[in-house]
Amino acid sequence: MTKQTTQAPLGSPAIALPPTSVVTLKINGEERQLHIAPWTTLLDALREYLDLTGTKKGCDHGQCGACTVLVDGRRINSCLTLAVMQEGADITTIEGLGTEQNLHPLQQAFIDHDAFQCGYCTPGQICSAAALLTEGKAKTTAEIRELMSGNVCRCGAYTNIVAAIEEVLTTQKVQRHE
């Protein structure tokens, strides 16, 4: 198997390739300037150029959801969009959702419910679930399952993932009515 190499950053001579361009991305509230080729996906920009490796590359074809991030508050597959297409957008990755000292309620709920085994799909699951909460469409367990169908977990932690999301959903509902 051939090993995939990362596209060299600006400064390295790239033979017969179009020049890289400057792309400014707003990630987790911070503006970041990148020198990248147009074919760099948002996922690769995050992982290979910005060291934001919380976002995972699973299938790289939009089928597994491990690369889920929030763009202007909406969950998307970062593997199926080009970084250059997201200039001007507000991007949130798992690193921007919570910190170790101040976990997002979903992060805490995933720990409390043992909602992962290997953890590879977890950042995508949590980003996806965060959007599910703000979308406000899921109200039942069945609806949570349906609206989390874009995130695959090979360990099969689904039962606990749904329980974790349901707990946060219920808590938020209670808080809203207080």
Add this chain to the structure above:
Amino acid sequence: MNSFTYTRATAVDAAVREKSAASSVRFVAGGTNLLDLMKENIERPTRLVDINHLPLKTIDGTPDGGLRLGALATNADTAWHAEVQRRYPLLSQAILAGASPQLRNMATNGGNLLQRTRCYYFYDLTTPCNKREPGSGCSAIGGYNRVCGVLGTSESCIATHPSDMCVALAALDATVQVTGKNGERTVRFADFHRLPEDQPQFDNTLAPDEIVTAIDLPNEDFSQHFSYLKLRDRTSYAFALVSVAAALQLDGTTIRDARLALGGVAHKPWRDAAAEDLLKGQPATEETFRKAATAVVQQAKGYGHNTFKIELAKRAIVRALKQAAEGTQTATDVFLNSNP
């Protein structure tokens, strides 16, 4: 992915001009299908024109009382749009039966129409495929063709159109608004996608220098009796083996008007006007539904692994029409496409 240059279009006419400059120029909107195909080396554009900044994102009423869906409105925004849910719940339900929330947030209405088949051989560069490489042959005929079509197929291609949204749009008699170098034109939904015949490389009738700007829904009411029944290998996030968009207008128990379209069975959303005629004026009974279902699959042809789709389609049509007649599907629970 191959190397390409990237530009951003800010006006429709400029976008059309850029697109017509070379056959290797592609528009990118949501990117969910195109980028995937580029990663697979099936699409190798030399230039991508980003059309996401064109003013085609709105969903508005039309002068004749219908609804215009902007080509760049996302599938999610369309499915959850209050007017779409209230007046065209069949469309909302079909969209929400497809893909995942993430993909629906990215995918646009125009892009949904233009997505390519998911036939395994179209994706497998090591095998012949007339759609990918005209004249090379069809590997699905005689191959593993479980997901392939049974209606309107040809000797050169048995691929299916993968969209759910388009099945509902076909049933609802939508029209597609298109702008090209020579101006604008309106295309009936039935004429937008095409059958493979001996040119399966063409999925639709859009010219290379044209862009989809909007999809119009007519001022008709199929919001009370409808069903989008999607049958697939798992209950969510999978392409249809067979799907049925059924919509009825009833006078008591008599069918006044009927719409019937199928997905997962043909190179285009398969609307059957003759079967609809068999429903009109008839009592909304299982017997009537069976007659229509039998008519739909009369010309169907199985290719081995996919022959089960013929009986499956027949039964799905009857069930969808029953659901439609009973009015058991509502706009509020549309996204739980759990096939009751």
